[in-house]
Amino acid sequence: xxxxxxxxxxxxxxxxxxxxxxxxxxxxxxxxxxxxxxxxxxxxxxxxxxxxxxxxxxxxxxxxxxxxxxxxxxxxxxxxxxxxxxxxxxxxxxxxxxxxxxxxxxxxxxxxxxxxxxxxxxxxxxxxxxxxxxxxxxxxxxxxxxxxxxxxxxxxxxxxxxxxxxxxxxxxxxxxxxxxxxxxxxxxxxxxxxxxxxxxxxxxxxxxxxxxxxxxxxxxxxxxxxxxxxxxxxxxxxxxxxxxxxxxxxxxxxxxxxxxxxxxxxxxxxxxxxxxxxxxxxxxxxxxxxxxxxxxxxxxxxxxxxxxxxxxxxxxxxxxxxxxxxxxxxxxxxxxxxxxxxxxxxxxxxxxxxxxxxxxxxxxxxxxxxxxxxxxxxxxxxxxxxxxxxxxxxxxxxxxxxxxxxxxxxxxxxxxxxxxxxxxxxxxxxxxxxxxxxxxxxxxxxxxxxxxxxxxxxxxxxxxxxxxxxxxxxxxxxxxxxxxxxxxxxxxxxxxxxxxxxxxxxxxxxxxxxxxxxxxxxxxxxxxxxxxxxxxxxxxxxxxxxxxxxxxxxxxxxxxxxxxxxxxxxxxxxxxxxxxxxxxxxxxxxxxxxxxxxxxxxxxxxxxxxxxxxxxxxxxxxxxxxxxxxxxxxxxxxxxxxxxxxxxxxx
Amino acid sequence: xxxxxxxxxxxxxxxxxxxxxxxxxxxxxxxxxxxxxxxxxxxxxxxxxxxxxxxxxxxxxxxxxxxxxxxxxxxxxxxxxxxxxxxxxxxxxxxxxxxxxxxxxxxxxxxxxxxxxxxxxxxxxxxxxxxxxxxxxxxxxxxxxxxxxxxxxxxxxxxxxxxxxxxxxxxxxxxxxxxxxxxxxxxxxxxxxxxxxxxxxxxxxxxxxxxxxxxxxxxxxxxxxxxxxxxxxxxxxxxxxxxxxxxxxxxxxxxxxxxxxxxxxxxxxxxxxxxx
Numbered sequence: 001x002x003x004x005x006x007x008x009x010x011x012x013x014x015x016x017x018x019x020x021x022x023x024x025x026x027x028x029x030x031x032x033x034x035x036x037x038x039x040x041x042x043x044x045x046x047x048x049x050x051x052x053x054x055x056x057x058x059x060x061x062x063x064x065x066x067x068x069x070x071x072x073x074x075x076x077x078x079x080x081x082x083x084x085x086x087x088x089x090x091x092x093x094x095x096x097x098x099x100x101x102x103x104x105x106x107x108x109x110x111x112x113x114x115x116x117x118x119x120x121x122x123x124x125x126x127x128x129x130x131x132x133x134x135x136x137x138x139x140x141x142x143x144x145x146x147x148x149x150x151x152x153x154x155x156x157x158x159x160x161x162x163x164x165x166x167x168x169x170x171x172x173x174x175x176x177x178x179x180x181x182x183x184x185x186x187x188x189x190x191x192x193x194x195x196x197x198x199x200x201x202x203x204x205x206x207x208x209x210x211x212x213x214x215x216x217x218x219x220x221x222x223x224x225x226x227x228x229x230x231x232x233x234x235x236x237x238x239x240x241x242x243x244x245x246x247x248x249x250x251x252x253x254x255x256x257x258x259x260x261x262x263x264x265x266x267x268x269x270x271x272x273x274x275x276x277x278x279x280x281x282x283x284x285x286x287x288x289x290x291x292x293x294x295x296x297x298x299x300x301x302x303x304x305x306x307x308x309x310x311x312x313x314x315x316x317x318x319x320x321x322x323x324x325x326x327x328x329x330x331x332x333x334x335x336x337x338x339x340x341x342x343x344x345x346x347x348x349x350x351x352x353x354x355x356x357x358x359x360x361x362x363x364x365x366x367x368x369x370x371x372x373x374x375x376x377x378x379x380x381x382x383x384x385x386x387x388x389x390x391x392x393x394x395x396x397x398x399x400x401x402x403x404x405x406x407x408x409x410x411x412x413x414x415x416x417x418x419x420x421x422x423x424x425x426x427x428x429x430x431x432x433x434x435x436x437x438x439x440x441x442x443x444x445x446x447x448x449x450x451x452x453x454x455x456x457x458x459x460x461x462x463x464x465x466x467x468x469x470x471x472x473x474x475x476x477x478x479x480x481x482x483x484x485x486x487x488x489x490x491x492x493x494x495x496x497x498x499x500x501x502x503x504x505x506x507x508x509x510x511x512x513x514x515x516x517x518x519x520x521x522x523x524x525x526x527x528x529x530x531x532x533x534x535x536x537x538x539x540x541x542x543x544x545x546x547x548x549x550x551x552x553x554x555x556x557x558x559x560x561x562x563x564x565x566x567x568x569x570x571x572x573x574x575x576x577x578x579x580x581x582x583x584x585x586x587x588x589x590x591x592x593x594x595x596x597x598x599x600x601x602x603x604x605x606x607x608x609x610x611x612x613x614x615x616x617x618x619x620x621x622x623x624x625x626x627x628x629x630x631x632x633x634x635x636x637x638x639x640x641x642x643x644x645x646x647x648x649x650x651x
Numbered sequence: 652x653x654x655x656x657x658x659x660x661x662x663x664x665x666x667x668x669x670x671x672x673x674x675x676x677x678x679x680x681x682x683x684x685x686x687x688x689x690x691x692x693x694x695x696x697x698x699x700x701x702x703x704x705x706x707x708x709x710x711x712x713x714x715x716x717x718x719x720x721x722x723x724x725x726x727x728x729x730x731x732x733x734x735x736x737x738x739x740x741x742x743x744x745x746x747x748x749x750x751x752x753x754x755x756x757x758x759x760x761x762x763x764x765x766x767x768x769x770x771x772x773x774x775x776x777x778x779x780x781x782x783x784x785x786x787x788x789x790x791x792x793x794x795x796x797x798x799x800x801x802x803x804x805x806x807x808x809x810x811x812x813x814x815x816x817x818x819x820x821x822x823x824x825x826x827x828x829x830x831x832x833x834x835x836x837x838x839x840x841x842x843x844x845x846x847x848x849x850x851x852x853x854x855x856x857x858x859x860x861x862x863x864x865x866x867x868x869x870x871x872x873x874x875x876x877x878x879x880x881x882x883x884x885x886x887x888x889x890x891x892x893x894x895x896x897x898x899x900x901x902x903x904x905x906x907x908x909x910x911x912x913x914x915x916x917x918x919x920x921x922x923x924x925x926x927x
Contacts, residue, residue, distance in 0.1 A: 029794075031782060031785035031786060031788075031789060032781075032785045032788065032794070032797065142789075142790065142848070143844070143848050145851055145852060146851055257794045257795075258792065258794045258795055260794070260795035261794055261795045264795070
């Protein structure tokens with residue numbers, strides 16, 4: 001066969017390579033025991049199902065919607081539909097019937113694969129409103145015994161049709177696979193649609209293959225790699241990180257027994273690649289720490305002895321310095337005595353490729369896992385770029401960045417701060433929406449097409465891209481520059497010494513300033529350790545040494561920001577932001593307008609050249625009494641301030 | 652329709668309290684029969700008589716033509732009557748899997764010696780039982796708690812494990828004593844689906860005691876109403892809903908229970924606890 005150019009062609013090449021070699025392609029638990037399925041099994045399953053769809057009237061380019069949990073039949077159905085020229089539209093399993101109706105209707109799907117009874121019921125409830133759907137195919141027959149509706153078809157019945165077709169025309173399947181073109185759409189991925197209805201992102205074979213090849217350039221992927229497939233396959237991450245590497249590299253896909261058993265199954269499988277959200281990684285940090293506390297004394301002793309070694313070595317890595325031989329030896333011991341056994345408790349001792357995606361992960365968690373020997377890396381992308389496009393390299397990790405553009409991909413920042421992406425994964429367009437496609441694509445002077453992410457960011461001197469927030473949430477300063485309150489405040493809060501931070505800046509001012517509250521417990525402990533006497537929160541917050549401590553954290557964050565967006569002056573508040581006083585919501589979100597009003601004096605001082613500001617705080621006691629406390633707050637300036645005129649505030 | 656279980660003029664009393672008074676009912680093979688009634692009407696007592704936990708003072712109970720009135724509970728279970736309890740009665744120290752395997756005990760043929768040797772037939776049999784149990788685990792979607800200790804599980808899941816244990820007996824008649832108490836709406840819907848699936852897949856006859864009228868009306872083929880130990884109505888769900896006798900029993904009883912509850916409340920219990 002010639003060079004494969006579509007996903008099914010890659011897949012068929014793997015099938016031929018492994019034919020008769022009993023090579024595992026997928027595993028799934030059945031009645032509590034892991035069952036293995038070889039590439040030969042997969043070939044038959046996929047071929048029979050794909051041809052069955054053709055027998056039922058599917059033509060090249062027709063859409064097939066799929067909603068069901070990740071399992072082997074889901075995978076086979078996806079490949080079956082793709083192999084014969086179908087375009088797969090994934091639907092999340094927890095979608096409500098109106099959501100299912102929207103995607104099935106919008107994609108003009110002729111066939112819908114609904115995993116089980118629950119999903120079939122959703123289809124039955126919207127049957128009148130999706131007139132194009134010819135058949136609904138289910139693969140989990142539990143609970144389906146009493147449904148006598150010819151609209152619903154068993155997956156195995158479709159395959160039986162396929163087998164009849166093979167007897168008639170043995171070469172049909174291979175021919176259909178060979179007819180595919182790299183730029184044909186192969187999947188419609190519906191974006192979550194926080195604004196308006198979801199958009200159907202049309203992705204081609206070339207998009208997925210390009211993405212998978214790029215991943216393989218950064219990390220070695222091989223056909224002995226085990227993956228646990230639990231990210232929804234309707235989500236671009238699931239498709240790009242499970243399906244594409246499976247066909248391009250022949251990775252082994254293991255399916256969790258049920259959505260609730262993912263943790264247990266990871267432990268049993270010990271995967272080689274793992275993508276988690278920050279939330280899951282952070283939960284894992286606290287689980288590991290909690291387990292250590294409950295462990296036997298010898299384990300706790302070893303953990304306490306070797307964790308500092310791990311952290312020290314991790315810091316050498318982050319600073320890209322060579323690890324001295326003594327530390328290397330100690331780390332080698334620590335890895336064998338503590339880190340590896342501990343990770344194996346969670347099935348993480350074999351993980352080679354570890355990504356975190358979705359939001360910022362705290363440096364604390366990244367350092368923790370790096371100390372244990374797991375280099376967590378950020379991967380960033382979008383549906384329109386077919387998954388990842390910016391990622392950390394294993395030896396080049398910066399806490400604050402998303403990483404550098406992946407091999408074959410490019411990123412650039414527009415003058416107004418938006419991140420643009422391009423590369424082999426650049427989508428074909430939105431289904432049925434030329435207008436949206438046009439506004440999402442930017443064509444540069446050389447005719448190169450870029451996707452407008454709508455995300456605001458910054459590219460530093462090393463080519464690392466730093467994400468701030470959505471462009472529309474940026475705040476414009478008097479100079480016309482924009483800054484991101486959410487990014488700065490989020491980063492500041494990663495410091496153990498900072499409780500909360502509120503940045504300030506608007507069209508009347510040229511610079512950004514901040515009101516910061518200290519974390520009383522951590523700063524107090526730090527003060528005790530450094531022999532710094534203090535009495536109250538207010539007293540501690542106003543110590544010059546504490547200002548110096550916080551200043552370092554602010555400078556650290558400033559370093560990642562373009563100069564106009566940097567925090568120029570800050571004040572440490574005499575008290576914590578208090579939900580009882582309405583300064584925060586109960587979920588600890590700042591109430592900006594109230595704070596801006598209440599601390600108008602402080603803000604005014606921040607935009608003057610005064611070195612301090614006097615505040616009068618009214619304290620309300622529980623019994624209803626009130627008293628006022630006058631305090632002088634120091635104001636810290638980080639760089640020489642601009643001419644006073646620029647700062648003036650009209651009162 | 653074939654009668655699978657026949658209860659004839661059963662009476663049961665505890666000291667001076669008459670729990671069941673001349674209760675007669677027939678359960679047809681393959682139906683879902685709901686027994687409803689106000690608190691203290693004798694529903695659980697009746698189920699306890701059928702499953703052999705209580706011995707009625709008078710009357711006959713026949714299961715598939717065999718008299719089971721004087722039979723001990725374990726033999727009744729072996730005949731093919733499985734049950735769940737209103738107050739969950741599982742081995743709280745064992746895992747879900749072990750609880751279900753324990754229920755398979757009545758189907759195990761090997762004796763003490765063979766099980767000690769654990770060789771050949773005993774081993775093969777154990778595998779067969781494990782398979783049956785795993786099928787139930789899959790059926791009830793409790794894979795994630797297979798190895799979890801039952802005592803640590805939330806109430807809704809324990810109820811599901813208990814249903815699983817009853818199913819592990821492979822009963823032909825399943826007695827469910829308030830399978831949905833203490834559940835939220837979603838858990839109740841799940842439970843209703845499992846009950847219907849069991850009924851559909853295995854053609855198991857189901858006798859159900861339940862307070863949630865909505866579910867009873869939805870899933871039962873036939874309803875029997877008990878009040879003060881006697882049958883006061885019997886029929887299809889929609890007939891029962893409009894039966895004046897039933898409405899009176901329920902509303903009347905409600906008033907009584909409310910007042911009884913107020914008078915029974917130990918007014919100073921809280922206070923005493925604190926001072927002692």
